Amino acid sequence: MHLKILLPYKIFVDTHDVARIVAETRNGAFGLLPRRRDCVAALVPGILTYQSDADGEVFVAVDEGILIKAGDDVLVSVRRAIQGTDLAQLRDSVEQEFSALDEQEKSVRTVMAKLESGFLHRFARFQHG
Template sequence: MRLKVFLPTEILVDEEVTKVIARAENGAFCLLPRHIDFVTALVPGILMFVNGEGEENFMAVDEGTLVKCGREVLVSTRNAVLGPVLGGLEQTIYKQFRTLDDREKAVQSAVAKLEANLVRRFMELK
């Protein structure tokens, strides 16, 4: 199978694999080359894949979409981090994804304040 992992700014992974294990809302699943085609929404977690040499690789993924079509497995996500060791990946995920969540909350708060201010000023014009 060919695994491709797409981020907004780059293609993080593009290689031949023999197995992919990921998590969706209803639990973990394993894809092998003859698996049926399907589409699923991924939840934040660990995606594991075995490359052509039999080496296990781990990747932390944020929410995203996985499409299995023929011999291709396509993953699209906003954030992903490759890590050779599962234990070290957990700390990286926590730091990187937590920082992004905090930034998103700050931006959402600022946008809400701007919207409220805009509505208040329109009301003052009447």
């Protein structure tokens, strides 16, 4: 199979000769083999595993997204992905990446709260002025 993992800003993985793929959906994990029927699946955050002759078994932590299998092509589109060959190392990478994102989200929320507060104060002065 030909596997492509797409992020919003780049092609994350583009590999041929994939023997099997395991992905996670809300209904649990499922596997893809080369002769499986075409399908579409909504992915949940989790580990996508694929195996190829060139790379061996590879683990990719993915955010929610979609998987499409059409013939020998498998397209996976997700917002974020981190690749590794060791699950423990991948877990640490995911924790670091997501904790950094959590800090960014907190900063954005703080800025947004200040903007909203300032807007409400100006609006209240405008109404009473």
